[in-house]
Amino acid sequence: MNGLTRKQEICITAARLFKSKGYAAVTMRDLAAEMGIKAASLYNHISSKEEILNEVILAIAKSFTKGIRNIRSSEDKITEKLQAVIAQHVNLTADYPFEMASLNNDWMHLGEGKKEYLNLRDEYELHFREIIKQGKSEGVLKNIDEEVILFSTLVTLRNLYIWIPKKGVVDRDKIINSLNQTLLQGIEI
Amino acid sequence: MNGLTRKQEICITAARLFKSKGYAAVTMRDLAAEMGIKAASLYNHISSKEEILNEVILAIAKSFTKGIRNIRSSEDKITEKLQAVIAQHVNLTADYPFEMASLNNDWMHLGEGKKEYLNLRDEYELHFREIIKQGKSEGVLKNIDEEVILFSTLVTLRNLYIWIPKKGVVDRDKIINSLNQTLLQGIEI
């Protein structure tokens, strides 16, 4: 019909519900009602509630880690790498705002997949930290504590999902440019 | 004993659990076990699970709004006002990291108190936005979209609860200074 499997449709709908109430507060009956079917029917397509969360979170977590791995190993200058990281966040968030919410808020409810998620997150932060270190050693970035830079930048990017859907049609380039300026050069004259 | 009512002790313990699993995933039996009593005994001190969330969230939400109201109406220069906002976030987060997590992640589960919470949040953002506008009109802040400045700053400050407890003993002044520099002047040379 729309090129999606029924399972994918379920996961997409689930992600939307997870964003508004959180994983734990969404029941299988809520999800089924949203799909227009009965709860038991969901189990023709998925094996458990937890599997849905795994699908939702791990797919997008892999995209992020794969992306920053490429950015770090590229030949770009540091500033370009930082801008590429920002652009990746804006683009993935604009494409998958609901999944981003689960990634941020519901990862602790992962069962089997939690270890893999934590590995992906650790690797992501490792690459990001290394880019920042390189920037400092090359004199492109100020000599501020790496962890402060990592935290303040990453937390803004990770929470774009709260903000981006509020704008109507998303002008990605405008957002990317604003964030580049704000995060890299600050807001003070 | 420790100057706290039994109800306050319950709310403090609850906030800690809410941070690690989210409000919906914490059962009254979980909370009771953490207090070393049975679930039914909790109801000698509180009237419902929801009341606990109300207590936890509204207390800290009021602190924030009251604080920024005073900052905005002060005679300080814009830069000092911005630094005062940052300092307030660092201090309240260092004092109440668990409550901050509920404020960020569990407000949608508020029942009776949700309207009051949303009013407090709106008022907070209003004052913050006005400080930013004033900064722009006085030429202290760059001519970047107000909403971008508001979002990127506020999201960093609101999520300090994730980061501050990771540090051992919290050197508040060091964190405040780093954030002042990072948020206001950026990370790029």
Place this chain on the structure above:
DNA sequence: TTGTAAAACTAACAATTGTTAGTTTAGTTT
């Protein structure tokens, strides 16, 4: 028309949920 596979259904389960009612314990005041 018949066979097949996808996807829905009804009905029910065992466990867990927030909560209530009534009772007991322990410490303090009269």
Place this chain on the structure above:
DNA sequence: AAACTAAACTAACAATTGTTAGTTTTACAA
């Protein structure tokens, strides 16, 4: 000693939870 109070307890409830088993519907290919 008697009364009072704070705070715990046991036992149970009605509702909701994720999930299973078995059955029926739908649509398309043979």
